[in-house]
Amino acid sequence: METDHALYAAQDTDRHRATITHTRPTARTAWLVCIVLSFAYALSFLDRGVLGVLAAPMEADLMIGDVRFSLLQGFSFAVFYAGFGLPVAYFVDTRQRGLVIAGGIFVWSVATILCGVSQNFAQLFLCRVLVGVGEATLLPGATSVMRDCFPPQKRGLPLAVFATGLFVGSAASGFLASIVTRYAQDISAWVPVVGALHPWRMTLIFAGLAGLPTAVIVAFIRVRRSESVAQNAHLLDIKPLVALYREKPVLLSLHHVGFTAICFASYALSAWIPLIFVRQYHWSLVEVGQTMGGLALVVGPAGSLTGGVLADFYARRGVAGSKMLVALIAAIGMSLSGLALSLVTDSVTSMVVCAIFFFFSSFVWGLAPGLLQDIVPPAILGRVTALYTAIVNLLAMSLGPLASALLARQFSGPGALSQASAFVAAAGSVLAALLFWSATRAFARFHQDVEVELPHAVQEH
Structure with missing residues (x-):
């Protein structure tokens, strides 16, 4: 037991020394990064939660029962989100984090758009899998980036701001669905293969489109790693x-x-x-x-x-x-x-x-x-x-x-x-x-x- 404590103490000492020598971005840059990542977090919960709001019209149009729809809301997303979490964490620790997060945003945004044009349960299930794979990049990537943006004694508020994205995104899913449904009911659009663009389809397409410019912005995030992470990222x-x-x-x-x-x-x-x-x-x-x-x-x-x-x-x-x-x-x-x-x-x-x-x-x-x-x-x-x-x-x-x-x-x-x-x-x-x-x-x-x-x-x- 004493050996374990000694190991932890040595690791903490190395982490402390690395923090001292690590050059952090300016406060303005750090907060700009925090706001951008918080917006991305809100988008992830928009794309994740909008399916529940649209359950009634989606079940009716695609003839999907409650049990199969529950798999779309939970299993298809969660299993692959969890499965890709640890592999993604490796890329976060060894590659350019802005590009890794941006790639994830691009994947889940395109997958959400594809949900809007899916024709059956199997297509929706596959698209929701891709949403989970893409979103697996955000939380470990954002946590790593913000750790290197703010010193330990000043991380509470930035993490709290980042966490608000959960509630903002969940609220946006409800508001977006209601707005599109209200103003798109009289619009009659027909797309080859897809068919009629019902309001629920347009809601998913708009939700996905919002993430594409965000992916471009996140790709330009460049925050220098702390020395401790750079030295130990390859160790498993x-x-x-x-x-x-x-x-x-x-x-x-x-x-x-x-x-x-x-x-x-x-x-x-x-x-x-x-x-x-x-x-x-x-x-x-x-x-x-x-x-x-x-x-x-x-x-x-x-x-x-x-x-x-x-x-x-x-x-x-x-x-x-x-x-x-x-x-x-x-x-x-x-x-x-x-x-x-x-x-x-x-x-x-x-x-x-x-x-x-x-x-x-x-x-x-x-x-x-x-x-x-x-x-x-x-x-x-x-x-x-x-x-x-x-x-x-x-x-x-x-x-x-x-x-x-x-x-x-x-x-x-x-x-x-x-x-x-x-x-x-x-x-x-x-x-x-x-x-x-x-x-x-x-x-x-x-x-x-x-x-x-x-x-x-x-x-x-």
């Missing part, structure tokens, strides 16, 4: 990773499984909300797009900010594992609102309950990586984060929407999908709450050990 040594999981198996397992469960619950409901309101409450696509866009733009950032404020609040009062405690609160809030959704019968109350569910589920985006930063040495934080992200994508994003669609077959009537999604979301949230409750003790013990070791470590340094 997994010994520190194995040592970490042997040292903290309970702590990391509870983190990974707990947050996978809560993300499973989130995807199980959020993927189907637009279709639920179209099918059960007879909302138009314009109403759904505007309402969901507004929720994503307001409730998402409010929930993420609240989760961070609560975590800091408990931390200042000496609560061990404060982030895990807040995650427990989020899981309880999601489970209660999920159960409530299965009982309500009018659209207004249902949307209020959904807003509450989204509010608590938004806590996760800051808590999960924040906890990893607390317990994982910086030298291997990237690989651990990539592994955790792969698990979440493979299990939560792939299986959450599918589980709701399969369970809906056991119900009848227009509310079948709503009841199934609410039940799956509540069950996943309850499981997450139990895991987080168990993890609070493990994190308390971990923080006690850190407090004992910290003075000695500081003295040695």
